[in-house]
Every structure is written in structure tokens, then in C-alpha cells.
Amino acid sequence: MASNTRPLMTYTVLVVIVMLGLGIILAQLTRGYFINIFEQRVELESQYFITYLDRFTEDREVSQEELYNFSEQLNTGMIFISDSGERIIDTVDAVPVISKGEKQEVITRVEGGTSPMNEGQMLDEIFYYPVNNSVDDINGTLILLSPVEALTNITKNIWLLIGFTLLLGLLVIFVIGFNVFSKYIRPIRSAANVATELAKGNYKARTYEGHFGEAGQLSQSINILARNLQEMTSTKGMQENQLEAVINNMGNGLVLIDEKGYILLLNRAFLETFKGEQNDFIGHLYHDAIPYTTIHETVQKIYMFEETVSETFVLPVNIDRKHLEVTGAPIFSEDRKWRGVVLVFHDISELKQLEQMRKDFVANVSHELKTPITSIRGFSETLLDGAMKDEKMLEQFLQIILKESGRLQSLIQDLLELSKLERDDFLLNVEQVEVQRLLNDLLPIVEQHAEQKQVKLHASIKGNTLIQGDSSRLKQVFMNLLTNAINYSGDEGEVTLEFQESENYVTIKITDNGVGIPEEEISRIFERFYRVDKARSRNSGGTGLGLAIVKHIVEAHEGTIRVESEVDVGTAFYVEIPKKFTEN
The missing domain is CATH 1.10.287.130 (Signal transduction histidine kinase, dimerisation/phosphotransfer (DHp) domain)
Known part of the structure; x- marks a missing residue:
């Protein structure tokens, strides 16, 4: 509020100062003018008083009483003081307006020499005029004293006029200033505040549009500018968010390098692939932040030939390796100026x-x-x-x-x-299957094979649990696993078949005490034709496809199969199948 009224207050104070100065000047000019008038009048009166005094002293035609009457008529007191200090004539009492104190002050000033002769002076509301003269051959000083109430009244009237004019002027200034402030200064200031907010990035700021003339046009233009900026910012923000979402959700890593070789942008997939934080890459030179020669060569080829380049390289990740294909392309502006390079990293490990x-x-x-x-x-x-x-x-x-x-x-x-x-249109013949009965049907076949291998078979499959599944495919799974367990158990070996049940799943566990599987080989035993011991597998009559078939059938039932094994101790297969089959 103080800042809003500051211009009006400034102009008001300026006008008051001007009016006060004008009043002082007018008062001084008026005072000086009246003093000159009084001085001329008193100077004439002094000559008249001197003549009158001569008649008083020479002819004695004028009495003391007549002098008093004369002073009273002229409203001017007269004092004659000899050079020796004797007061010979004193008619000041004929003018009651002049007090004794004022009279004494005038006499003191004249006798003390502070008031020059033949020159009028003012003492409050008393005008006095000293002049050298002689009365009856007595030299001395004649002092004429006259009240100047008119001068005081005129001065007061001048100040009243000035005060009234000042009040009227202030009122006019206030009215005009308020109108100017309301119609021009306030909208301009409001527009300036909105412009400041827009400069700070607050595009929701608006100004009042109820003004007219140029100020109204300015307010409307500012609001239109603010709306356009807000729409542009909103659109740009949406586009940036969409672009950021697309870049960060890309399955491939992305890096943007400027024309000087500094990394400007990268996405989440790149960080997940190369490990690290954004601060480790953003703002750094690419050959310092990415320590792979293939990538350096790719960027250099793009800089040299200004065309798209693709290279493949191997990225070590702990004990594993990733095969990556990096594709780089140059970036040009609309006027074909070089802007940098964009690199896209494709993880082709699965393809490899x-x-x-x-x-x-x-x-x-x-x-x-x-x-x-x-x-x-x-x-x-x-x-x-x-x-x-x-x-x-x-x-x-x-x-x-x-x-x-x-x-x-x-x-x-x-x-x-x-x-x-493996075909997409493969379907299971889903029916109600009693798991224990299915396993018991397999035991005679398996027991005969176990006797030939001199392997003991133990089964613990009590109960009558029903599940939904393909009975022929499940028989294929368990027959394969039991046959493998017998084949890979040595003489006098043991194979155990166990059944476990939970609320939603059944688990069949098949264990043996055979040669076992090395830990590093377990993740590959379900691959086609993969054999831990190739010579033994061929001698056992296997094709190397059994476990691959088992895995596909179990997964088709939405189940899982896992393996626990220790070399020269044995192996355990766990097949977990849901009781209810859900078609996908």
C-alpha cells in the first residue's frame, strides 16, 4: 500500500512545499511593501511633527494637550529625547495600543544605536521611525511610533488565502491523482507485477482487465501473453514428461552426446546396463565416463563420416557376459549444423x-x-x-x-x-486326475527297470488327491524322472518317490543317491541335448531331450520344477503342480 501511494504523496509534499514557499515570499513581499509605505508615510509625518513642534516651542500656540490630541488623531506616538538623555516630549500614551514595554524597547534600541536613523523598523506590531531633530535649540532624537495592525491582518489574510488555496489545491491534486492512479498508475503497476511474476516462471499470474484506454490494452495484452505462456509451458511440460517417460521406459539404453563430447542425457536402461548413477556420466566426456573402446570407436566413426554406425561388443557383468549392439547416429540442426551424437544400446544377449x-x-x-x-x-x-x-x-x-x-x-x-x-497351439487334455493312482500305475513298470539295474525303489504316495491336468502328459513327466533316477544310480542304489500336498498345490519329490550334478551344470540340464556325462548318457540310451520335454509339460500345467543336487551324494527333483488348472 505504501508503494502504491508513494507517487501521490510525493506530488502532494512537493505542492505543499511550493505553496509554503510561495506564502513566505508573498508575506515577505507584502511586509516589505507595507514597511516602505509606512516608512514614507512616517517620514512625511515626521516633517509635519517637526513643524508642529516648532510652533509648540516658538509660538506656544500649541499646548501639551493639543500634542496628545494630534498624536491620537494620527494614531502615532511621539517621543523626543535630548542628546543628554532627557525625555522632553512623550505622547505615546495617546496611542493605547502601544504598551509601555514596547515603548521602552524602542527607546532602548534607539539609544543603544541598534536602530539606524531615518529608517523605519518593526517591533512586533509597532512601526517606529527615529530621526535627528532639535526642539527649542535642544538637539536630540525624535521617535515616531505607529501601530501596524493592518499589516498583521493583511499577513494573516494572505496566509489564510494561501491555506485555502493549498487545501483546494490538495483536494484537486488528490482527485486528479486518484483518477490518474486508478486509471493509469495502478494498472501499469499491476501489469508490471504480473510481468515480474511471469519472468519468475509463475504463468498463472493475471492482472485486472477492467481498465480502459492504453492501460486497458496493456492489461489485456499482459493477460493474453500470460495465458499463451501458460499454455505453451503446459504443452511443453506434457511433451517433456512424455518424452522423459518414453526415454526412461525404453528397453534399450540411450545416450546423448553434444558436439564437444560431453554426455547430456541418458536413460534408466543405460544405467541398469552399465551400472552407476547419473552423476557418474552427465557432464563428463564420453571417453572418460564409458570405458569401452568399441563405443569410443563408434563415436569417432560417426564424427568422421557423419553417418549411422553399428557395432557389437561384449560387456562383462560379474561372472556373466552381455552381448550389446551399439547404434550411433549424428544429430544435425535444421540448418545442418553439427549438434552431437545419439547412441542406442541393444541387448542382444538373448539373440546370441x-x-x-x-x-x-x-x-x-x-x-x-x-x-x-x-x-x-x-x-x-x-x-x-x-x-x-x-x-x-x-x-x-x-x-x-x-x-x-x-x-x-x-x-x-x-x-x-x-x-x-513348443507350438503355440499346443493344448492339454485337462481332466480330473487322481495323483496317487497315477503314480501307483507307474510303479510296476519302473520297478522292473529298477530290478534290472539292481536299484531299490521306495514309494510313499498315500491318499487320493484330485487335481486338474493331462494324465498322459503327467505320466510322461514322472516316468522320465524315475527312469533317469534309476539310470544314474549305481549298483545297490536307492530311488525314493514321495508325495506331499498343500492347500493349492501337490508336490512330487523324486530322489536318488547317484552320481549327482555339479552346481554349475544344474542351470543347463533342461536344455536340449545337454548331458552332464555324455558317455554315460549315451550308454543309458537317453536322447538328451527328456528333461526338456519334462520342463515344457510341467510349465504347461502352470507348475514348476526345481533341482537340488550334490556330486557323489545324489539328486532330488521337485515337481509342484497346482490343483486347479487355469487356461491362459
Whole structure:
């Protein structure tokens, strides 16, 4: 509020000062004018008084009483003081307005020489005029004293006029100033405040638009500017948020490098890939913050050739490795000025792994098919070369050919089965399955195989729990696991089949005390054709696809399979299947 009224107060104080100065000047001019008038009048009166005194002293035609009457008529007192200090004539009492104290003060001033001769002086409301003169041959000083109430009244009237004029002027100034302030200063100041808020970034600030003229146009323009800035800021903020969300939720890492080589921007995927905080990269040179030669070479090629460049490199992550493809492109402004480089990092580890799995699968299939085919062809050629005449050798070779062809048939069947399970349109024949009964149906088959291997089989599968599942596929799972447990148990080994039940799941545990699986190999036993002990696996008649098929069937039932194993101690497989099947 104080700042709003400061201009008006300033102008008011200025006007008051001017009016006071004008009043003082007018009062002094008036005072001086009247003093001059009185001085001229008293000077004339002094001559008249001197003449009158001469008649008083010479002819004695004028009495003392007449002098009093004369002073009373002229309203002017007269004092004649000889040079010796004797007061010869004194008619001041004829003018009652002049007090004795004032009279004495005038006499003191004249006798003391502080008042010059032949020059009028003012003492409060008394005008006195001293002049040298002689009365009856007596030299002395004639002092004429006259009250000047008129001068005081005129001065008061001047000040009253000035005060009235000042009051009227202040009222006019207030009215005019208020109108000017309301119509011009206030809207301009409000617009200035809004402009200040806009400069600070507060685009919600607005000013009142109820003004007219240029001030109203200014207010409207400021508000239009504020609305446009708010809309632009809102739109820009939304775009920045959208861009930030897109960049941070990209599955690939992204880095933006300026024309000087400093990192300006990166996303969450980059930090997750290369590990670190934004402060470790933002504002640093790329070759200092990212210590990989391939990335440095990629950026250098982009700088040199100004075209998109792609490179692949391996990123060590703890004991693992990530295969990354970095694609870099130059950034140009609209006027084709160089602005920097953008790098996108694609994690192609899965693609590399799939590619390697494809290569391994082709190699394994080729190898697995080649082995029985080679055996069949070799023994067939031997028989055709004359070995058929030896009945003992003939029977032995035919048995080998039959075994290898059976192995070849099993391999093809497993490949077809795995291919079927991996198809998107694969469906289970879901029905109510009594788990304990299903396992008991498998025991006679498995026990016969265990007796041949001299392995003891223990089963603990009491109860009659119902679940939803495909009974034939579940039989395939447990048959495979039990057969593997028997095959990998040594002579006098033991295999245990246990059943456990919870509220929503059933768990089948199959354990053996065989050779076990090294810890580093456990994560790979469900891969196709992967064997921990390749020689033993082939001797056991396995194709290397059994556990891969088991894993697919269990996952198709929305279950899980896990393994615990210790070398030379044994292995335990846990198959957990939900009681209720939910189709996805």
C-alpha cells in the first residue's frame, strides 16, 4: 500500500512545499511593501511633527494637550529625547495600543544605536521611525511610533488565502491523482507485477482487465501473453514428461552426446546396463565416463563420416557376459549444423543365446542322428561283405542294427514331441486326475527297470488327491524322472518317490543317491541335448531331450520344477503342480 501511494504523496509534499514557499515570499513581499509605505508615510509625518513642534516651542500656540490630541488623531506616538538623555516630549500614551514595554524597547534600541536613523523598523506590531531633530535649540532624537495592525491582518489574510488555496489545491491534486492512479498508475503497476511474476516462471499470474484506454490494452495484452505462456509451458511440460517417460521406459539404453563430447542425457536402461548413477556420466566426456573402446570407436566413426554406425561388443557383468549392439547416429540442426551424437544400446544377449542354441541344436541333432545311422550303415556293409555267412556274427550285427534303429526312432519321436510341445497351439487334455493312482500305475513298470539295474525303489504316495491336468502328459513327466533316477544310480542304489500336498498345490519329490550334478551344470540340464556325462548318457540310451520335454509339460500345467543336487551324494527333483488348472 505504501508503494502504491508513494507517487501521490510525493506530488502532494512537493505542492505543499511550493505553496509554503510561495506564502513566505508573498508575506515577505507584502511586509516589505507595507514597511516602505509606512516608512514614507512616517517620514512625511515626521516633517509635519517637526513643524508642529516648532510652533509648540516658538509660538506656544500649541499646548501639551493639543500634542496628545494630534498624536491620537494620527494614531502615532511621539517621543523626543535630548542628546543628554532627557525625555522632553512623550505622547505615546495617546496611542493605547502601544504598551509601555514596547515603548521602552524602542527607546532602548534607539539609544543603544541598534536602530539606524531615518529608517523605519518593526517591533512586533509597532512601526517606529527615529530621526535627528532639535526642539527649542535642544538637539536630540525624535521617535515616531505607529501601530501596524493592518499589516498583521493583511499577513494573516494572505496566509489564510494561501491555506485555502493549498487545501483546494490538495483536494484537486488528490482527485486528479486518484483518477490518474486508478486509471493509469495502478494498472501499469499491476501489469508490471504480473510481468515480474511471469519472468519468475509463475504463468498463472493475471492482472485486472477492467481498465480502459492504453492501460486497458496493456492489461489485456499482459493477460493474453500470460495465458499463451501458460499454455505453451503446459504443452511443453506434457511433451517433456512424455518424452522423459518414453526415454526412461525404453528397453534399450540411450545416450546423448553434444558436439564437444560431453554426455547430456541418458536413460534408466543405460544405467541398469552399465551400472552407476547419473552423476557418474552427465557432464563428463564420453571417453572418460564409458570405458569401452568399441563405443569410443563408434563415436569417432560417426564424427568422421557423419553417418549411422553399428557395432557389437561384449560387456562383462560379474561372472556373466552381455552381448550389446551399439547404434550411433549424428544429430544435425535444421540448418545442418553439427549438434552431437545419439547412441542406442541393444541387448542382444538373448539373440546370441538363441543363435547359439540353434547352432547347438543343429549340431546335436546331426550328431545324434549320425551316430546310429553310421552304426547301421557300417554293420550293414559288413554283413553284405560276407559276414552273413557267420550265423553268430549275423545275429550280433542284426541286434546292434535293431538297437541303433530303435535309438534313432526314439530320438525322432522325442524331437517330434518337443516340437509339438513348443507350438503355440499346443493344448492339454485337462481332466480330473487322481495323483496317487497315477503314480501307483507307474510303479510296476519302473520297478522292473529298477530290478534290472539292481536299484531299490521306495514309494510313499498315500491318499487320493484330485487335481486338474493331462494324465498322459503327467505320466510322461514322472516316468522320465524315475527312469533317469534309476539310470544314474549305481549298483545297490536307492530311488525314493514321495508325495506331499498343500492347500493349492501337490508336490512330487523324486530322489536318488547317484552320481549327482555339479552346481554349475544344474542351470543347463533342461536344455536340449545337454548331458552332464555324455558317455554315460549315451550308454543309458537317453536322447538328451527328456528333461526338456519334462520342463515344457510341467510349465504347461502352470507348475514348476526345481533341482537340488550334490556330486557323489545324489539328486532330488521337485515337481509342484497346482490343483486347479487355469487356461491362459
